[in-house]
Amino acid sequence: xxxxxxxxxxxxxxxxxxxxxxxxxxxxxxxxxxxxxxxxxxxxxxxxxxxxxxxxxxxxxxxxxxxxxxxxxxxxxxxxxxxxxxxxxxxxxxxxxxxxxxxxxxxxxxxxxxxxxxxxxxxxxxxxxxxxxxxxxxxxxxxxxxxxxxxxxxxxxxxxxxxxxxxxxxxxxxxxxxxxxxxxxxxxxxxxxxxxxxxxxxxxxxxxxxxxxxxxxxxxxxxxxxxxxxxxxxxxxxxxxxxxxxxxxxxxxxxxxxxxxxxxxxxxxxxxxxxxxxxxxxxxxxxxxxxxxxxxxxxxxxxxxxxxxxxxxxxxxxxxxxxxxxxxxxxxx
Amino acid sequence: xxxxxxxxxxxxxxxxxxxxxxxxxxxxxxxxxxxxxxxxxxxxxxxxxxxxxxxxxxxxxxxxxxxxxxxxxxxxxxxxxxxxxxxxxxxxxxxxxxxxxxxxxxxxxxxxxxxxxxxxxxxxxxxxxxxxxxxxxxxxxxxxxxxxxxxxxxxxxxxxxxxxxxxxxxxxxxxxxxxxxxxxxxxxxxxxxxxxxxxxxxxxxxxxxxxxxxxxxxxxxxxxxxxxxxxxxxxxxxxxxxxxxxxxxxxxxxxxxxxxxxxxxxxxxxxxxxxxxxxxxxxxxxxxxxxxxxxxxxxxxxxxxxxxxxxxxxxxxxxxxxxxxxxxxxxxx
Numbered sequence: 001x002x003x004x005x006x007x008x009x010x011x012x013x014x015x016x017x018x019x020x021x022x023x024x025x026x027x028x029x030x031x032x033x034x035x036x037x038x039x040x041x042x043x044x045x046x047x048x049x050x051x052x053x054x055x056x057x058x059x060x061x062x063x064x065x066x067x068x069x070x071x072x073x074x075x076x077x078x079x080x081x082x083x084x085x086x087x088x089x090x091x092x093x094x095x096x097x098x099x100x101x102x103x104x105x106x107x108x109x110x111x112x113x114x115x116x117x118x119x120x121x122x123x124x125x126x127x128x129x130x131x132x133x134x135x136x137x138x139x140x141x142x143x144x145x146x147x148x149x150x151x152x153x154x155x156x157x158x159x160x161x162x163x164x165x166x167x168x169x170x171x172x173x174x175x176x177x178x179x180x181x182x183x184x185x186x187x188x189x190x191x192x193x194x195x196x197x198x199x200x201x202x203x204x205x206x207x208x209x210x211x212x213x214x215x216x217x218x219x220x221x222x223x224x225x226x227x228x229x230x231x232x233x234x235x236x237x238x239x240x241x242x243x244x245x246x247x248x249x250x251x252x253x254x255x256x257x258x259x260x261x262x263x264x265x266x267x268x269x270x271x272x273x274x275x276x277x278x279x280x281x282x283x284x285x286x287x288x289x290x291x292x293x294x295x296x297x298x299x300x301x302x303x304x305x306x307x308x309x310x311x312x313x314x315x316x317x318x319x320x321x322x323x324x325x326x327x328x329x330x331x332x333x
Numbered sequence: 334x335x336x337x338x339x340x341x342x343x344x345x346x347x348x349x350x351x352x353x354x355x356x357x358x359x360x361x362x363x364x365x366x367x368x369x370x371x372x373x374x375x376x377x378x379x380x381x382x383x384x385x386x387x388x389x390x391x392x393x394x395x396x397x398x399x400x401x402x403x404x405x406x407x408x409x410x411x412x413x414x415x416x417x418x419x420x421x422x423x424x425x426x427x428x429x430x431x432x433x434x435x436x437x438x439x440x441x442x443x444x445x446x447x448x449x450x451x452x453x454x455x456x457x458x459x460x461x462x463x464x465x466x467x468x469x470x471x472x473x474x475x476x477x478x479x480x481x482x483x484x485x486x487x488x489x490x491x492x493x494x495x496x497x498x499x500x501x502x503x504x505x506x507x508x509x510x511x512x513x514x515x516x517x518x519x520x521x522x523x524x525x526x527x528x529x530x531x532x533x534x535x536x537x538x539x540x541x542x543x544x545x546x547x548x549x550x551x552x553x554x555x556x557x558x559x560x561x562x563x564x565x566x567x568x569x570x571x572x573x574x575x576x577x578x579x580x581x582x583x584x585x586x587x588x589x590x591x592x593x594x595x596x597x598x599x600x601x602x603x604x605x606x607x608x609x610x611x612x613x614x615x616x617x618x619x620x621x622x623x624x625x626x627x628x629x630x631x632x633x634x635x636x637x638x639x640x641x642x643x644x645x646x647x648x649x650x651x652x653x654x655x656x657x658x659x660x661x662x663x664x665x666x
Contacts, residue, residue, distance in 0.1 A: 002526050002543065002637065004566045004603040011602070014566075018605030021612045022625045059601040193335050196600075210335065233337045233347075265598045267529075267634040268392040268662075269344070270337040272351030279354045292355045295662075296629075301600040304335065304635070329601075329628075331664040 001202045003302075008199035012056045012078055019063070023328040026067050030094035036087050037063045038073040038094050048166040048175045049073070049095035050102045052159065053088055054111055055080040057198070058219060060329035061155055061298040062105075067327025070163035071104070079198050079301075080220045082110030088118035092127055100128035100172035104158050104179065106151025107135040130176045134158050136188040136309065138247050139216030139225045152219050153261040153298040154186040157311045157321075164323035178320070185312030187247050189240045192217030192224065193304040194265060215239060219263065219300040233270070237277035240308050245285070248312055252286030257293070257321055259309035264299035266306055271295065278308060290318055297330075334535045336635075341532035345389045345411055352396070356661040359400050363427035369420050370396045371406040371427050381499040381508045382406070382428040383435045385492065386421055387444055388413040390531070391552060393662035394488055394631040395438075400660025403496035404437070412531050412634075413553045415443030421451035425460055433461035433505035437491050437512065439484025440468040463509045467491050469521040469642065471580050472549030472558045485552050486594040486631040487519040490644045490654075497656035511653070518645030520580050522573040525550030525557065526637040527598060548572060552596065552633040566603070570610035573641050578618070581645055585619030590626070590654055592642040597632035599639055604628065611641060623651055630663075 005011050016034045020027055030036035053075030054062045063074035073091035075083035092101050103119065105111045112133065119129040135146060136154030161182040165175045192214045195204035205221040208214060213231070216224025231239070250256075260275045262268070271294050282289055290313050298307070313321065325332045338344050349367045353360055363369035386408030387395045396407035406424035408416035425434050434455065436448045445466065452462040468479060469487030495512040503511070525547045528537035538554040541547060546564070549557025564572070583589075593608045595601070604627050615622055623646050631640070646654065658665045 002546075002563060004524075004526075004569060004599065004639065005606050006565045006567055011606070014609055015602045015605045018607070018609030018612070018627075022605065022608050022627055057600075057602065059605075064601075191337075193337075213335075230335060232339045234339055236337060264600045265635060265637075266337065267390075267597045267632060268397075268629065269348045269390065269634060272348045272355065272392075273338050273344070274351070275355050276347055276351030279351070294351075294355055296601065299600060301602060302598060302637070304598075306337065326666055331666060333659055333664060333666065 001197050003197065003199060005199055011199040012076065015056065016076060019328065026328050030073065030090045033087065033090065035076045035083060036091050037066055037076060038091055039066050041068065043097050045097055046099050046169050047097050048099045048102055048170065048172050049097050050104060050162050050166060051088065051091050051095060052104050053083045054106055055082060057301045058299050060296065064329030065159045065327050069167055069323055069325030070159045070327055082108065082114050085114040085117035085121065088115055089121045092118060092122045092129065093125065096127050100130065102162060102172060102175055103129060103131040104162055105133065106155060107133050107149060128172060130172050132158060132176055132179050132183065134183060136186045137218060138187050138189050138243050140218060143247060150218050150222065152188050152190060153259055153307045153309045154183065154188050156259060156297045157186050157257065158183055160325065161317060161320045163325065164320035167323065182311060182317050185248055186309060187244045188307050188309040189243045190217055190307030191215050191236055191305050192263065195221055196264065196301040196303040217305065219298060221300065233273045234277045237274055237281060241278065241281045244308065244310050250285065250287055250312065255288045255290045255313045256282065257291045257311040257313060258289050259293045259297060261298055261307045261309065262296045263303040263305040264296065265302045265304035268295065271306060274306060291321060334530050336530065336532060338532055344532040345409065348389065349409060352661065359661050363406065363423045366420065366423065368409045368416060369424050370399055370409060371424055372399055374401065376430050378430055379432050379502050380430050381432045381435055381503065381505050382430050383437060383495050383499060384421065384424050384428060385437050386416045387439055388415060390634045391632050393629065397662030398492045398660050402500055402656055402658030403492045403660055415441065415447050418447040418450035418454065421448055422454045425451060425455045425462065426458065429460050433463065435495060435505060435508055436462060436464040437495055438466065439488060440466050440482060461505060463505050465491060465509055465512050465516065467516060469519045470551060471520050471522050471576050473551060476580060483551050483555065485521050485523060486592055486640050486642045487516065487521050489592060489630045490519050490590065491516055493658065494650060494653045496658065497653035500656065515644060515650050518581055519642060520577045521640050521642040522576045523550055523640030524548050524569055524638050525596065528554055529597065529634040529636040550638065552631060554633065566606045567610045570607055570614060574611065574614045577641065577643050583618065583620055583645065588621045588623045588646045589615065590624050590644040590646060591622050592626045592630060594631055594640045594642065595629045596636040596638040597629065598635045598637035601628065604639060607639060624654060
């Protein structure tokens with residue numbers, strides 16, 4: 001196992017110690033618990049607070065978006081494992097500005113169970129909580145079963161829209177509503193080219209041939225819909241766009257945000273070759289790219305591969321997307 | 334070869350098409366030549382212009398730093414190959430604001446030859462050119478032979494300092510002088526864990542055992558000083574810091590900027606585990622981190638590994654480092 005780490009059981013805590021040491025002006029902990037990361041900026045009276053949470057191994061997701069203009073807290077689990085309801089509650093209390101707390105997280109059983117429990121406990125403390133579940137992975141469940149889809153890179157857009165809406169001092173119901181409206185137009189499809197190794201396991205979660213790729217693979221290595229021989233970048237993009245576009249659907253004249261997301265082991269050069277074709281396909285269909293994001297936004301440690309996310313836009317969503325943000329892992333002027 | 338690309342011979346041009354399609358508000362070409370990338374912001378009268386250049390495969394280096402507050406142009410070569418003197422000249426003419434042009438590039442034979450030739454041609458066109466060569470790779474040549482050292486991730490700091498100084502409308506001589514003064518305190522050591530594949534070659538440039546790493550490896554896979562068994566993250570950092578610190582040297586009370594740079598295939602989690610220990614070692618020695626940068630800044634496509642760069646700071650360098658910048662690959666508020 002070729003990882004730059006110390007004892008595998010310390011992987012997550014030492015990563016967190018590194019992040020806190022690097023960004024003390026932006027991040028701190030709730031109650032001294034390393035696994036409960038919150039913004040250092042303190043209370044912002046009247047602003048809806050937003051928290052997320054999930055397993056480790058996906059940087060910048062999840063905690064990398066704690067900061068100005070996005071989210072306020074993140075509970076951190078072990079690699080690919082849900083954090084606990086107690087962590088979530090502790091963060092909820094720490095970040096609440098009196099305007100309620102929005103939970104935004106991916107559609108995974110463990111996370112849902114724990115966030116539900118945290119919300120119940122918060123209610124007993126008279127903190128109003130609402131929840132938004134991200135389920136953008138088109139190929140993880142067919143149309144009509146959207147509620148069974150996993151949450152992957154689309155999370156980024158949920159944080160961005162919700163954070164910008166909260167900064168406008170909208171109410172909890174309003175922040176939730178606009179985030180859900182945004183997510184109704186968010187779709188992702190990924191392709192995995194290599195496995196990754198969970199530090200404490202020490203070996204890859206699956207194997208894949210040297211000339212194979214898997215369309216629809218999840219960010220924990222969940223199986224996709226099809227394993228096939230490596231194709232050209234343009235063919236991969238065409239296949240993915242054929243899944244993404246009809247699922248919303250789009251018309252000529254529509255505007256989108258595009259996220260070409262590296263899964264951890266894929267170089268930026270390849271992501272731009274991918275974006276080139278995404279842009280061409282959209283142009284052919286008369287769909288205008290309002291803002292592209294290209295880089296690593298939601299990874300699976302050293303996994304090679306990428307995902308493409310589209311978010312359909314309107315004027316309100318464009319304004320929220322364009323609002324400035326600054327977190328340790330994402331800066332937009 | 335598991336790369337998301339089309340025909341290998343189109344790798345660089347398609348990457349550039351993708352980058353230009355994604356960032357039309359920031360980047361354009363000189364004279365329509367894809368391989369001559371310049372800022373879209375147009376002329377800035379009286380400001381020293383800065384250009385760089387080098388082989389492809391290192392994103393964000395080199396062209397990723399063309400933008401506000403850093404550099405104005407970049408000539409783009411094939412993967413790991415120097416661009417031509419004519420490209421450099423064409424960019425020099427396009428970006429010159431009448432205050433002279435500074436060339437900043439890495440210490441590689443082909444680049445030196447071509448930039449020298451471009452500078453001579455620019456002189457015939459009455460454009461004043463000065464050059465700064467980056468040679469920060471400590472282990473590529475011993476102390477006393479600093480002029481034989483290769484340029485690697487330290488390039489980032491050279492662009493940042495020079496760009497900020499140019500924005501203050503300092504003269505060409507002054508921008509050159511402060512960049513060289515900064516570079517006198519910039520040192521890098523890298524460790525390579527895996528090879529990368531040049532698209533047109535189709536196979537790895539070297540092999541390395543599953544349990545091996547190479548200290549001092551260059552960003553084109555140039556041999557380091559020693560190949561050894563994988564060590565723990567903390568041991569790797571200690572070994573690297575033992576090379577970096579005495580080479581300047583440092584005293585208790587000094588301040589530094591730190592760059593923990595992923596080479597392309599290494600996850601962010603590991604880079605933060607590395608930074609944790611870098612910070613500990615510096616703290617023990619009484620050296621204060623003024624600003625850390627952690628992520629991918631100078632890569633070698635999908636190579637696994639990382640480099641650590643330190644830049645010794647004083648008040649002037651801190652102010653220049655802290656100045657805002659915005660490029661397609663780097664934003665600092």
